[in-house]
Amino acid sequence: GAGVSQSPSNKVTEKGKDVELRCDPISGHTALYWYRQSLGQGLEFLIYFQGNSAPDKSGLPSDRFSAERTGGSVSTLTIQRTQQEDSAVYLCASSLSRGGQETQYFGPGTRLLVL
């Protein structure tokens, strides 16, 4: 597709269950970011993938959160043993650097509700 896509668009789960969120970046974009946005708040950085380099995981809030990026394209964010405070919108973005000019494009997000 032309833009970043994410699935599912909405997810309702019970506390303690695991969830997987998927991101398909724009084709050819080498960098991929995951963010979390709580209701009415700004964006909180979670993790960053760039090409084949080791990901920057410095924003992951706990060891229940993990992410993979397979083949330099699709990424999956996994939250284990979900808690109610994990409820938020999870946004994925991809970017391509051209001549030092970096531009980041967002997907529509996955709205996660933990009951």
Add this chain to the structure above:
Amino acid sequence: GQQLNQSPQSMFIQEGEDVSMNCTSSSIFNTWLWYKQEPGEGPVLLIALYKAGELTSNGRLTAQFGITRKDSFLNISASIPSDVGIYFCAGHRRTSGTYKYIFGTGTRLKVLA
């Protein structure tokens, strides 16, 4: 996590009025980006700035990259009801070997017809 200082936090304006919002940082950035987010959607890129002092327009939107590289502003002229949303700035720089975007806290804009 770290966030940029963005002001104002919210604005209620009449249709047709001009709007101005800005972001400031204690750190230097190489890129400034401005996004608009509507309810239930992801942020949509409005303007990207890559050089200190750069002034860029996109229709009724104008943004500038501050000379000090620590600030940026966004102006919207002749606002219309569909300008409603949350506007975020984002600064981009290389930090400790990786590239990161730091986001502002957002400006919530409401336009009264």
